[in-house]
Amino acid sequence: MADDTAHLDGNCLAGPLSEILAVEATTAWWRCPECARSGPLAELHVFGPDPGLTARCPGCAYVALRLVREGEYVWLTLGSGTGAFRFRAVTS
Numbered sequence: 001m002a003d004d005t006a007h008l009d010g011n012c013l014a015g016p017l018s019e020i021l022a023v024e025a026t027t028a029w030w031r032c033p034e035c036a037r038s039g040p041l042a043e044l045h046v047f048g049p050d051p052g053l054t055a056r057c058p059g060c061a062y063v064a065l066r067l068v069r070e071g072e073y074v075w076l077t078l079g080s081g082t083g084a085f086r087f088r089a090v091t092s
């Protein structure tokens, strides 16, 4: 079991995440864990819009990310779906 006294709360992520989430996302660099192809996010092949947007590697179709809009929220799944983050949309 993890030592509960050896962690910080999630508020400490606000600064570091603001550095990466406040940029033009399509200029982010992406590397495929399956085929090792790399390039800007803008080169991914995107399918959708329903039930959400799915971005796949142009080399091997590995799912790079999924983005689903649910009312005022946006769910973001990165990679193979080991977790997801929900953000309040700027415009709803």
Ligand SMILES: [Zn+2]
Pocket: 032, 033, 034, 035, 036, 037, 057, 058, 059, 060, 061, 062
């Ligand atoms: Zn790939």
